[in-house]
Amino acid sequence: MRVMNICPILYSFRRCPYAMRARLAIKVSQNTVELREIVLRDKPMHMLEISPKGTVPVLLLPDDSVIDESLDIMLWALSQNDPENWLENSTESLDLIARNDQEFKPLLDRYKYPARFENVDEQLNYDSARIILQGLNERIASKGYLIDTAPRLADFAIFPFIRQFAHVDRDRFNELPFPALQNWLEMHKQSSLFKSIMPKFKLWTPGSEPLFF
Numbered sequence: 001m002r003v004m005n006i007c008p009i010l011y012s013f014r015r016c017p018y019a020m021r022a023r024l025a026i027k028v029s030q031n032t033v034e035l036r037e038i039v040l041r042d043k044p045m046h047m048l049e050i051s052p053k054g055t056v057p058v059l060l061l062p063d064d065s066v067i068d069e070s071l072d073i074m075l076w077a078l079s080q081n082d083p084e085n086w087l088e089n090s091t092e093s094l095d096l097i098a099r100n101d102q103e104f105k106p107l108l109d110r111y112k113y114p115a116r117f118e119n120v121d122e123q124l125n126y127d128s129a130r131i132i133l134q135g136l137n138e139r140i141a142s143k144g145y146l147i148d149t150a151p152r153l154a155d156f157a158i159f160p161f162i163r164q165f166a167h168v169d170r171d172r173f174n175e176l177p178f179p180a181l182q183n184w185l186e187m188h189k190q191s192s193l194f195k196s197i198m199p200k201f202k203l204w205t206p207g208s209e210p211l212f213f
């Protein structure tokens with residue numbers, strides 16, 4: 001007889017921006033999951049069995065269904081409980097998140113890891129990213145947040161990527177003429193919600209004590 005998990009299992013990697021956005025939504029929605037911290041160079045067999053594409057985050061639900069896209073994990077968590085109304089104006093959020101994931105993320109990867117890519121024009125790459133950051137800065141300057149006067153899904157789904165960009169060269173980021181964006185990032189980094197999803201998690205191995213998150 002198969003033993004049912006009563007608690008969803010989240011395979012996660014602390015520093016991955018996609019996993020961060022999933023943990024943020026899980027935390028704010030007050031869902032509890034068993035968090036399995038992994039390293040990308042040594043993915044657990046069970047994770048690859050349930051999601052052969054091999055990316056984190058992966059959520060396994062008690063009914064054995066698997067959600068292995070970070071945005072879908074956010075939407076799953078918030079569909080159960082959305083105490084801070086992250087889902088308000090969600091169409092606009094989803095549009096901005098798609099642009100982040102499809103347009104900004106490739107530029108971020110080339111900025112952070114230029115040696116991994118061939119024929120990258122670093123200046124052109126940086127300038128293209130800068131144009132996107134300028135657009136985000138203008139949104140925040142006019143409304144307070146990316147979509148609205150309060151933070152919505154897009155703010156939480158996108159800021160881990162802006163954080164990663166800023167950390168490649170903090171001085172260079174801080175010198176950009178984008179104060180609204182810089183303050184928005186700092187506010188998210190200092191928030192108790194963000195701190196609550198960033199403790200140093202102990203690496204999971206089969207047989208480890210469950211770590212409830």
Ligand SMILES: N[C@@H](CCC(=O)N[C@@H](CS)C(=O)NCC(=O)O)C(=O)O
Binds near residue numbers: 015054057070071
């Ligand atoms: N579209 C996926 C992307 C997730 C993703 O690419 N995660 C990275 C880590 S940040 C990963 O797992 N990469 C696999 C690897 O490096 O082996 C999502 O939104 O969940």
